[in-house]
Amino acid sequence: MWNRSFLILHGVENRRPAEHWQHDLALRLRERGEQVFYPQLPDPDRPTLRGWTGAVEAELGMMRGERVVVCHSLACVAWLHVAADRAEPPADRVLLVAPPGPSVFDWDAVAGFTPAGLDLKALRPAAAAPRLVCSDGDPYCPEGAADAYGEPMGCEVDLLPGAGHIAVPDGYGPWPSVLEWCLDPSVRLAPRP
Structure with a gap:
């Protein structure tokens, strides 16, 4: 029986490429015997909130022990919708990496995910005190994720200078810091070396 499990959630138009830090993270955690x-x-190019939150709920149902969730980009906002629908925190630890800003939801492909109706201040307990990396x-x-999400949610924020969207085009293949945080939540996330 596992004493913890990890759920890694990708963003829009992401088909889990091997070059992405999330793919590398999944491999590294599995090499250590972790449940990942x-x-x-579903439909990464034209996602729906219902499709994504349903998939996340199904994955949560299989997790055991400490639940650690690592989200990138649009998955961060999908996660906030999942957390908003729960009376109890759906995870023990949550890492939100590079959530999209309010202006991005003008794009019709992701408009249904808008966090505009969410009370981010009330979400903090339901989101298990997430850590934000931007x-x-x-x-x-x-708009700046620290202002758009970190401040209203009262998150700890790790700001990575010049890291773009923290994705492959920005040099974020293997990212040792995110693996370290997964294994030890006291670690501050740092830019990729």
Whole structure:
């Protein structure tokens, strides 16, 4: 029986490429004998909130022990919708990496995910005190994720200077810091070396 399990959730248009830090993270955790769920979320090019939250709920139902969730991009907002629908925190630890900013939800492919109706201040207990990792120059969050999400949710924030959207084009293949955080939540996330 596992004493913890990890759920790794990708963003829009992501088909879990081997070059992405999330793919590498899943491999590294499995090499250590950890239970890892890294699902391909439905319709990644034209996702629906209902499709993604349903898939996340199904994965949560299989997790055992401490539940650790690592989200990137649109999955961060999908996660917030999952947490908003729960009376109890659905995970023990949550890492939100590079969530999209409010202006991104003008894009019709992701408009249904808008966090506009969510009370982010009330979400903190339901989201198990998430940790937010963001860049100071994310093109998908020109408003700044620390202001748009971190401040209202009262999250600890790790700001990575010049890290873009914290994805493959920004040099985020293997990212040792995220693996370290998964194994030890006291670790501060740092830019990729």
